[in-house]
Amino acid sequence: DTGVSQDPRHKITKRGQNVTFRCDPISEHNRLYWYRQTLGQGPEFLTYFQNEAQLEKSRLLSDRFSAERPKGSFSTLEIQRTEQGDSAMYLCASSSPRQSRGNEQYFGPGTRLTVT
């Protein structure tokens, strides 16, 4: 088990550009989550997938944000027309209710986005 991986680890982009992040969950975890974290704050929920179905989206997820999990394995998060306020750490997590009592989420190392 190699844990949750995310790519890239760091991304610097200019305002107005599009960016895409990838998350590979722990194998056999059917649930995948995206969060955003800014300095001094806890992670904020963005969206949740069960297998390939996107079951929940936060109101934080504006129309510029889209997430996919086409085959129920890896997921991508795209931000279009980036703004400086999008600068944050984007965290991916995965879980499986079959593997733990609490269905706790396991986090990846995150992608740090800086919009200049």
Next chain:
Amino acid sequence: GQNIDQPTEMTATEGAIVQINCTYQTSGFNGLFWYQQHAGEAPTFLSYNVLDGLEEKGRFSSFLSRSKGYSYLLLKELQMKDSASYLCAVRSLVVSSGSARQLTFGSGTQLTVLP
């Protein structure tokens, strides 16, 4: 809506015991989690409580009182490596979608362990 409160900062001495409190207000409570996060790293899972009482795991213990909307994380025999942010997170039922997966995090308690 949901509201989670925890102290911003705490300081303790190596070898001591520290208790980090968390209070929450939520509808449809479905579990409380504690995570540890070192600077620049991802949160790592520490403990889970869904029923009232104490859960012990090595040097770490977590307590829950659902009627009071209160939890604490107890760290014993503090070590320098315990210096980190400790995040309290509540899972709640999302009635509209039937999903019970969403976690709401507090802002975290930055613990500094001094020699």
